[in-house]
Amino acid sequence: MAGLTGGDPSLLRRINSAVVLHALRATDCATLTEITRVTGLSRPTVEGVVEGLIEAGLVVETAADEGTARRQGRPARRFRFRAEAGHLLGLEIGPHRVAALLSDLDGRVIGAQAKDVGVDAPADERLERLRTAVAELLRRAGVARGSLRAVGAATPGIVEADGTVRLGTALPGWTGLSLGERLSRSFKCPVLVENDANAAAVAEHWKGAATESDDVVFVLAGLSPGAGALIGGRLHRGYGGAAGEIGALHLMGQDVTPETLLSTTDEPLHPLDEQAVAQVFAEAREGDRRARAAVERFTQRLVHDVTALVLALDPELVVVGGWAAGLDGVLEPLRLELARYCLRPPRVALSLLGEAAVATGALRLALDHVEEQLFAVEGATARR
C-alpha cells in the first residue's frame, strides 16, 4: 500500500498509526524493516509512528532475538502490540442469569463469571447482581477497572441506539429502562447495549457456527423466538432496532399463545421456565404422547417463523441456539421445511457457543468499538 501524503497532517498520522498497529497486531512481533515492507510506508514514517505507539502504551519493544543478534552483529529491534494494554467486558443480562466475560485487546478471554437471578427480579436487583459478578471477575483476574476500554452488554428486547430498552417484555421493569446510562455509572469507558439475539449472531460469526458466512440469521429459540441477522458481515438492526423480533408472527389470526403451544397439560407454561420446557422435550424423547404432540406444535411454530425470516432475508446460513436441551431435534424438520418452501434454502446449523453466545457477542461488540478507535481509517476516504 502506498502511504498517503499531503492533506491534513493529523489525519495522516492517525491513518499511518492505524496501518502500523494493524500490521503489528496481525503478527507476534516485527522489526521496523518488516513493518516497512508490510505497510508500504517509509522507514522514517514507521519509526515515528512506532515511537508514538510506544508512548501511548500500545506497542512495546521486545527482547532482541539472540540468533538475529549474532548473525547481524547488532540485534534488530523488534516490536509487538500490547494486547494487555487494555481490557474489555462482554455482559449478558438475561431472564435467569447475568454473565460477564473479560478479555484483553486481542479479544482473548481471560475470565468469566455468571450468577443466577430470579425471573421475577426487579431491574435494580438484576443490575446489582451483574455489578457483583463484574466486581468479582475483575478482582479474580487482577484487572483494574480503569483498564477497561469498552463494555458490551446484551439483553432481550428492542434496544435503541442510546442504550435505552424501548420494549423488553421478558424482564420485569425493562421497558423504558435507560440501560446504557445505568451501566455507564459503573464504568469510565464507553458502554454499548445490544439485543441478545443480535449479539449471539455476532458471536457465532466471530467464533461459533458462522465463521465461514457473512449472511447469517441466528435464531434464539424460546417460547417466543427472537433472531439476529448479519448481512454482508454487518449486524442488521432495522430502522428502529426491532429487526428479527419474529415472535409475534404466529399470533396472527390465532388464539394460541406460545405458553400453551408447548404445554402438555391445559395449563400454560411460564414463558421463561426453561426447566419445564426441558422436561417436555425429555418426555417427548421418552415417547410420551402428549409431550410429543407439544414438541411437534412447538417445532412447527419455530419452523414457520424461521421460514419467514429466511424468505425475507435470504441468508446463506441459519444458526439455531438458545435452549441447550431439545434443539437438535428441531434441525431436521427445519431443513426439510426450508427446502420445501424456500426458493434458495440456506444451510442450517446448531449454535456452537451455546449459552456463552450472548455474552461472547457483547464482548465482540466492545472489541469492535475499540478496534474502530484504534484502527479506523474512515477519515481517509474522499468525501463528496
Add this chain to the structure above:
Amino acid sequence: MAGLTGGDPSLLRRINSAVVLHALRATDCATLTEITRVTGLSRPTVEGVVEGLIEAGLVVETAADEGTARRQGRPARRFRFRAEAGHLLGLEIGPHRVAALLSDLDGRVIGAQAKDVGVDAPADERLERLRTAVAELLRRAGVARGSLRAVGAATPGIVEADGTVRLGTALPGWTGLSLGERLSRSFKCPVLVENDANAAAVAEHWKGAATESDDVVFVLAGLSPGAGALIGGRLHRGYGGAAGEIGALHLMGQDVTPETLLSTTDEPLHPLDEQAVAQVFAEAREGDRRARAAVERFTQRLVHDVTALVLALDPELVVVGGWAAGLDGVLEPLRLELARYCLRPPRVALSLLGEAAVATGALRLALDHVEEQLFAVEGATARR
C-alpha cells in the same frame, strides 16, 4: 473539500474529474471560479480537468451571459454537464407486457414504449417484443443505439449476479434463462438485470413514495406477492438474490393456493389474470358477498406476508404496489395489523409510480451504473 495530492497521478486525475463533474451536474452551468470555490481544487487543476471533460464530450462551454460580459469587460467562460452525451434504458419484462423507458445521463425520461405480450408467450417471443419496443422507442426519440451507456432490465424471478434467471415460475421458459447475455446481444453497453420487486423498491426510493426513507420494503402485491427491500438506501438482494420472495410463506401447513384464495367460485383463478382479479375487487366494492369474502381472504394473506417481512427487517416504511386496482383497500387492514403485531410498526403508503415502478427502477439501476463510472471516487479510500 481539499484536493488530494500525491500518490497515483491517474487515480487523482480521476478523482478530481469526478469531483468537478459532480459539481457541474448539480448546477445548470458554472464558471471556473465557481467550480474552484465549490470543489476546493486549485484553479489550474480545475482548468485541466474541465479541458479533459470537454474532450471526452461530457462538458461543454455555454454561450457567455451578456450581463457578465458587460460588467467585467470580457465574459467569464461558463460550462455545463452534457446530460445529452449519453442515454440509458430501463426495461420491464413482465407477464403481460414489456416496457422501456429512455433517459439522458441525468435520468430525465425522454421517451417510453410498452407492448402487450401473452402470459403464455415463450421466452423468444417475449424478448422479440421487447426488442421491437426498444427499436421503436429509440427511433421515435432520435437516439442512436450507440449513445446508450447502460441498460437496466427488471423481471420476475430470482436473478443471479451474472443476469441469469435462477428461478422464474411466472414466465414460461424463464428459469435458467441467461437473460443478461440474451439482452446484451442487442446492446454494446453494459446490461444489468434485476428482480422486478427489487427494481420497484429502487424506483419508489428515487422518485416515488419512498423518497424520504432509506429503510423501505416494497411489496409487489399479486396472487403471490414478492418484495424488495432497501436497507440504509441500498438494495438488499440476499445471499442468493432471493430476499423478499415471501410468497411461499402462506403455503406452509395449508392446502390453499393463492389461486383459490381470491376465487369467488370453486375454480382457481389464473395466477396472472389481472382482469379477473380486478373483477373480484370491483364486485367486492359493490357488496357481492362471495367477492367480499375472497378479498378478505386475499387481504389477510397479504397482511400476514407483509407482517413477516416487517418483523424480519424492521423497515421505516412499507410501500404497496403492483396491481393498480383494489390495492387501496389493503392499506387500512395492513396498518391495523402491523400496529397490532409489530413492536415498532412502520408507516404504510401506496406506490406513487404504479405500473411504471418496475421500468423506472431498472432505469435507475442503469443510471447508478453510469454514475459509478463517472463519479466514483472509491479508489481514493485507504486500503488496509
